[in-house]
Amino acid sequence: MAKLVIIYGTGFGNTGIMAKALEEGAKNAGLDVTIKKVDESSPADVEKADAIAIGLATYKGAGMPSVIKYVEGLAKVPLKGKLGTAFGSYGWSGEGPIVITNMLKGYGMNVMEPPLRIKRIPEEEGKEDCRKLGRLIAAKIKK
Numbered sequence: 001m002a003k004l005v006i007i008y009g010t011g012f013g014n015t016g017i018m019a020k021a022l023e024e025g026a027k028n029a030g031l032d033v034t035i036k037k038v039d040e041s042s043p044a045d046v047e048k049a050d051a052i053a054i055g056l057a058t059y060k061g062a063g064m065p066s067v068i069k070y071v072e073g074l075a076k077v078p079l080k081g082k083l084g085t086a087f088g089s090y091g092w093s094g095e096g097p098i099v100i101t102n103m104l105k106g107y108g109m110n111v112m113e114p115p116l117r118i119k120r121i122p123e124e125e126g127k128e129d130c131r132k133l134g135r136l137i138a139a140k141i142k143k
Contacts, residue, residue, distance in 0.1 A: 001032045002141045004134075005046045008055030009038040009067040014089035014121050015055045021127040022053060022087065025134025030142060033134075038066050043073045050141040051083035053133075054104070056096045058088065063096035071103045080108030083141050086115040087133065089122065112136070 004026050010016040016037075023035045036045060038056075046052050056067035084107075086100035097115030105111045116133050118126040 001030070002050045002138070003032045003034070003048065004051045004053065004137055004141070005049040006033065006035040006053045006055065007038055007041050007045065007067075007070065008035075009057065009064040010055070011057040011059070011064065014118070015057050015087070017122050017127065018087055018089060018116070018118060018130045019055045021122070021130035022055075022134045025131030026138050027134070028131075029135045029138030031134075031138045038070045041070065043070075043077045046074065046079070047077055049082065051085070051137050052079070052104070052109070053085045053087060053137065054100045055086070056088045056100060058090040058092070058094050058096035061093055061095055063088075063099045067096075068099065071100055074107060079104070082109050083112065083137065084109035085112040085133065085137065087117070087130070088115070089118050089120060091120060094119070
C-alpha cells in the first residue's frame with residue numbers, strides 16, 4: 001500500500017486542523033497515512049514514505065523554526081523522486097509553506113505546487129481543500 005507521511009507544526013491549532021483533514025482525504029483514497037507533530041518525529045519517519053506533506057504556520061515572514069529545522073534534517077534522507085508538498089495556515093503573509101516547498105525541491109523531490117495555504121482558522125471550505133489535497137496525493141502515488 002502506498003504511504004503518505006504528514007509532519008506538521010502548529011501554533012494555534014490551525015495547521016493541525018489542516019493536517020487532520022489532509023489525513024482524512026488521503027486515508028479515504030486508500031493510502032496508508034502516518035501523521036505526527038514535528039516535535040514527535042524524526043527524519044527516519046519519512047524514509048519509507050512514497051509522499052511527504054509538511055505543514056507549518058508562518059512565523060515572522062518564514063516558517064516555524066522547529067519545522068524548518070526538521071526539514072533541514074531531511075538533507076541526509078534519500079528523498080529524490082518522492083512526492084512532496086507543503087501546507088499551512090497564516091495570519092499575515094503566508095511564506096512558511098513556500099519556504100518548505102523550495103527546500104523540498106532542493107532535495108530533488110517531485111513537489112506539488114503551489115503549496116496549500118489557508119488564512120487563519122480553516123472553515124469547512126478550507127478543510128475540504130485539504131481533503132482534496134489528500135486525494136490528489138493518493139492519485140499520484142497509488143501503486
